[in-house]
Amino acid sequence: MPLSDDQPHTRTRLPVAEQSSYQVTGRQPRPLRTLLAVLVVVTLLVLAISIANRGKPDPGGSSASADGAAAAGGSPAPAQTAATGQQPVTTTAGGVANGFPHTDQGAQSAAANYAVALGSAEMFRAETRHPLVATVADPSVTPQLQERLDKAFGPETVTGFGLDAQGKAPKGLTFVSRSVPVGTRTTNSADTATKVEVWCTGLYGLAGESSTKPVSQDWYTLTVTMRWTGSDWKVTDFSRASGPAPVPGDQQAATAEDITNAVRQFGGFRYAR
Numbered sequence: 001m002p003l004s005d006d007q008p009h010t011r012t013r014l015p016v017a018e019q020s021s022y023q024v025t026g027r028q029p030r031p032l033r034t035l036l037a038v039l040v041v042v043t044l045l046v047l048a049i050s051i052a053n054r055g056k057p058d059p060g061g062s063s064a065s066a067d068g069a070a071a072a073g074g075s076p077a078p079a080q081t082a083a084t085g086q087q088p089v090t091t092t093a094g095g096v097a098n099g100f101p102h103t104d105q106g107a108q109s110a111a112a113n114y115a116v117a118l119g120s121a122e123m124f125r126a127e128t129r130h131p132l133v134a135t136v137a138d139p140s141v142t143p144q145l146q147e148r149l150d151k152a153f154g155p156e157t158v159t160g161f162g163l164d165a166q167g168k169a170p171k172g173l174t175f176v177s178r179s180v181p182v183g184t185r186t187t188n189s190a191d192t193a194t195k196v197e198v199w200c201t202g203l204y205g206l207a208g209e210s211s212t213k214p215v216s217q218d219w220y221t222l223t224v225t226m227r228w229t230g231s232d233w234k235v236t237d238f239s240r241a242s243g244p245a246p247v248p249g250d251q252q253a254a255t256a257e258d259i260t261n262a263v264r265q266f267g268g269f270r271y272a273r
Contacts, residue, residue: 107194111197123149124153161213174264178203181271193236194225200219200221202217202218214256219246221240223238223239
């Protein structure tokens with residue numbers, strides 16, 4: 001017989017484990033899939049930005065026009081000091097680099113290397129000075145430069161450095177004369193001639209325990225005028241001016257033995273822009 005609505009209803013309660021199997025489950029979060037999606041989006045953005053910027057000019061390229069404007073104003077613009085990708089020359093003559101390219105940077109490289117040669121200890125002895133000058137000088141002016149430098153490095157000059165009249169150091173001492181280019185700039189340039197300033201620091205003196213003229217430092221600017229000979233840049237004239245010198249650092253001077261060992265153990269370099 002049918003049950004009356006007044007009768008109590010019976011509710012069946014399932015075990016917990018059974019209830020869970022009948023519940024509708026939602027989508028569980030998947031952190032790995034979300035991370036991969038983010039990485040894909042970021043990668044695509046980076047690729048898009050790289051492609052968009054590929055055709056844009058280098059911001060540093062505007063320096064050429066700025067330099068030209070400065071030069072047009074009457075004062076020479078300083079050359080870029082950043083290193084370049086040009087390869088330094090690999091050939092030498094008389095111990096000096098040669099075969100520099102017919103470019104502005106080639107001229108600056110030549111001037112730097114010639115500054116090292118003209119500031120070397122070989123300039124204080126006639127038997128080494130003459131071949132060196134013949135190597136770096138333009139043949140048309142070599143005799144005049146030889147005469148000029150023979151006077152500049154005469155007995156009075158070399159004895160002032162503690163050497164004998166022939167430019168030789170006293171027994172037991174080592175004579176030091178090294179020029180180290182710090183930077184270069186072209187101040188007057190043409191297709192067949194150029195003028196380059198080389199900012200240098202130099203070391204001069206006699207190294208040894210009994211030296212009365214210890215090695216000291218000097219700062220100067222060497223202006224080198226050169227001519228293109230058809231295969232290389234060669235010196236036609238040069239002049240030297242003191243400075244610019246930085247403020248001396250608070251550093252203890254090395255002992256005579258340390259300086260002597262450094263001069264004998266550390267070699268020089270070829271220079272190129």
